[in-house]
Amino acid sequence: MTTQASQTRIVNKALTILGSTSRVLSLTDNSPAAKVAFRLWDETRDEVLAEHPWNFAVARTDIARSGDHVPATGWSAAFELPADLLRWLPWREDHPDHFAGEQEGQYILANGNGPLFIRYIRRIEDVARWSSGFTAAFTARLGFYMARPITASGTMMDRMERMYDKAMADARRQDGLATGRTARTASFRSDWLGARERPYGA
Known part of the structure; x- marks a missing residue:
């Protein structure tokens, strides 16, 4: 499984969740959906990575x-x-x-x-190295940022925000189980400004 193919599956899953019939073959497609995903990918990846001390x-x-x-x-x-x-x-x-x-x-x-x-x-750019929990959270966050340009729906943005909160909470629990340290499974809280609680467990 190549990194590009993994990127494609993630973007297409986000599009499916958004209710879009558009699909991309790669992030370098000339399609509107691919262009949006390409612009958002790196910044969104770094944002979600920085949210939590992911084991990987x-x-x-x-x-x-x-x-x-x-x-x-x-x-x-x-x-x-x-x-x-x-x-x-x-x-x-x-x-x-x-x-x-x-x-x-x-x-x-x-x-x-x-x-x-x-x-x-x-920064981990290789999608193949991401955990399943992180991938789910990233997909939801990417969908949140893609919602407005793809669907022009504020309601869909709200839905993706809630999905991201749940995906992050689930992913943090999974990460905590893999370390044996329950302090890292503390509840995740998100808001529109991104001012989130970020425990610095050693």
Whole structure:
């Protein structure tokens, strides 16, 4: 199964849920539906990935002190974050790798020479690596953003918003069962502004 084929199935499922009879052969089709999906795909993927520390998308790595960026005040050093980082997941204070610091742009500002050992949510572009729960949530979110240009229906947008909330709640429970940590299965809350609760479990 190729990544492109997986993308196609996801987009076509979203179109089916929206009640559209349109179908795409790829995201590079010249059809209106494919053009809409192509414009929305990357941004929507990153948005849903950043919502939760998905098991398949969490990574750990060392980051070195940067010689190109020096904090103006408050901290003695800057450490450049990985290019694929979507969200830094600070360690709990009782974790052995915890350090005091804050994110500023593509850097973590902290004291000392490092390196710092961090945990973060990374961008996963390969659809074949996505979990089934994440895929369901992403499909619903993509459908939400496609609803207006495809159906011109505010009611359909409301329906897709509710579907996304349920899909996210289900996916988070699945993710929590795979880690054995119930703290990661806390209830998910969504609203129109996207100001959601985002637990930073270590």
